Amino acid sequence: MAGLFISFEGPDGAGKTTVLSAITERFKTAKRTDILVTREPGGNQISEAIRKIILDPQNTQMDVRTEALLYAASRRQLIQETIRPALAANKIVLCDRFVDSSVAYQGAGRKIGEDAVYQMNQFATEGLTPDLTIYVDVPSEVGLARIKAHRQNVDRLDAEALSFHKRVRAAYLRLADRFPERIVTIDATQPVTDVIDQAMTLITDKIKQQ
Ligand SMILES: Nc1ncnc2c1ncn2[C@@H]1O[C@H](COP(=O)(O)OP(=O)(O)OP(=O)(O)O)[C@@H](O)[C@H]1O
Ligand SMILES: Cc1cn([C@H]2C[C@H](O)[C@@H](COP(=O)(O)O)O2)c(=O)[nH]c1=O
Numbered sequence: 001m002a003g004l005f006i007s008f009e010g011p012d013g014a015g016k017t018t019v020l021s022a023i024t025e026r027f028k029t030a031k032r033t034d035i036l037v038t039r040e041p042g043g044n045q046i047s048e049a050i051r052k053i054i055l056d057p058q059n060t061q062m063d064v065r066t067e068a069l070l071y072a073a074s075r076r077q078l079i080q081e082t083i084r085p086a087l088a089a090n091k092i093v094l095c096d097r098f099v100d101s102s103v104a105y106q107g108a109g110r111k112i113g114e115d116a117v118y119q120m121n122q123f124a125t126e127g128l129t130p131d132l133t134i135y136v137d138v139p140s141e142v143g144l145a146r147i148k149a150h151r152q153n154v155d156r157l158d159a160e161a162l163s164f165h166k167r168v169r170a171a172y173l174r175l176a177d178r179f180p181e182r183i184v185t186i187d188a189t190q191p192v193t194d195v196i197d198q199a200m201t202l203i204t205d206k207i208k209q210q
Helices: 016-029 045-055 064-088 099-109 114-125 140-150 162-178 192-209
Strands: 004-009 035-039 092-096 132-137 183-187
Touching: 004 016, 004 064, 004 099, 004 192, 016 035, 016 092, 016 192, 035 064, 045 064, 064 092, 064 099, 064 114, 092 192, 099 114, 099 162, 132 162, 132 192, 140 162, 162 183, 183 192
Parallel strands: 004 092, 004 132, 035 092, 132 183
Antiparallel strands: none
């Protein structure tokens, strides 16, 4: 498939959304029209509806496998309706989270098993994998403190215990070790402008290699 698929990953509060919106602005200023920015869960009408159900703090009874399946369902719809058509049109897709999030949050955080969650997602993705994953790394305590300080609405996942978030981060670090050719880590305890510059360099280098 043509195009370029780049995902952004990281623990809650790492700064992915901040970095992605700054990068989007830079591409707009450069008048590039071939960039599609999207997010998981969400990104289109059906996937955003699934997002609401997953993240609703009232849904305390949600079974962990139901949660994993809903993330995969949202992902499937995003792939079919949004990502694949954009790649086929030779666009550069920048996606806030993808399968690595499920492996880290449901596989490790919820303790379903990282391999089991990866395998289950193969059904949803039919093997679609990012060409590059920018992993924005931050200690769990730092990410959660940022959310507490700046965000009014804490969602169902943000509200999990520190031990949950530590398992998520540990799983991300394992993924980065396991797939060094795909996943590049940026230290997000640096000033946000440095994180943005480093992410932008990684993306422009990848575009040049195309
Ligand atoms: N490098 C940084 N240093 C200090 N603060 C930061 C940095 N990056 C982001 N922030 C702040 O941390 C908060 C969380 O950032 P942001 O929403 O971008 O994180 P996120 O990774 O998208 O989180 P989530 O996955 O939970 O949505 C924001 O208020 C943002 O301004
Ligand atoms: C894709 C995906 C996400 N999550 C979690 C991670 C976050 O806590 C929320 C999404 O909210 P964000 O503020 O937009 O980052 O959902 C997950 O647990 N599993 C996944 O596959």
